[in-house]
Amino acid sequence: MTYRITGLDPDPFAPYFAMDEAGLAAHGARRVTATADRGFPCRISLEDARQGEELILLHHVSHDVDTPFRSAYAIYVREGVHPLTCDDSLPPAFAGRMMAFRGFDGAGMLAAARLVPGEDGDGAIRDLFADPAVAYIHAQYATNGCFAARIERN
Template identity: 35%
Template sequence: MFRIHALPSAQFQPLFTLSDGELAARDIRRVVADEPGSFPCRVSLRDAGPGERLLLLPFEHHPVPTPYRASGAIFVRENASEAMPAVDEVPEQLRRRLLSVRAYGDGMMRIADVVDGTELSALVERFFARADVDTLHVHFARYGCYACRVTRA
């Protein structure tokens, strides 16, 4: 059994009140989705529809004191509500993409693989069968961007 965790909306919503200049000083860009299925929000775990406003920003998703410390660009939809998938639920945003899954224990990567999103549950179970794995990070394989964190339920 596992649980997928979205990023908390409260962490990002104040950024939407900043000017473009203030955002640029933080390496953040305001963008508008211009095609369906191309702007995956890490808070709602759903893709923005055409015309929706988002922020594209750097995010440290693995803040650990190991060589695997990592950050990358993410999208966050304006006014996004934090997704809270049920135990063993894989959101549609993940099911329809090619994913890279990285398994960590004590901040160190233990194993990784690439999987079609429809097969994510099976890979999660296989990785969590290992005693040296405590958390998983899912990335969108094509762009390599962080998508979400997975823990044992």
């Protein structure tokens, strides 16, 4: 079984970078500056922002389904980065973090889940995709509970 992890499309987030603080606040978003090289994982590049880099922190609907498992939470995005695509490998931002991998069926219902250190994500992903009921997986940063990336069968 092969899989693909892809960062979010930057286009829907581009307007946020042109907004002033009042405009961002009207959308429930904020401009932040990374205070360390770790702790600000961009959902587009799937890597942590470096200290001093600017990001937008905003509310994002990551699982837009008509089930009890519809999900939204805060995410960070950076300007001027391209979506990272990882085929049968894990993105840099997963390393060193506890990750929750949630396998959903085609109707958006939770079918199975795994909680593992990020370095063990490959095995968890392959294990979940071994279940034919799992159509796709959402990776989440377990500590903060926020969406990290969607994982598709490749």
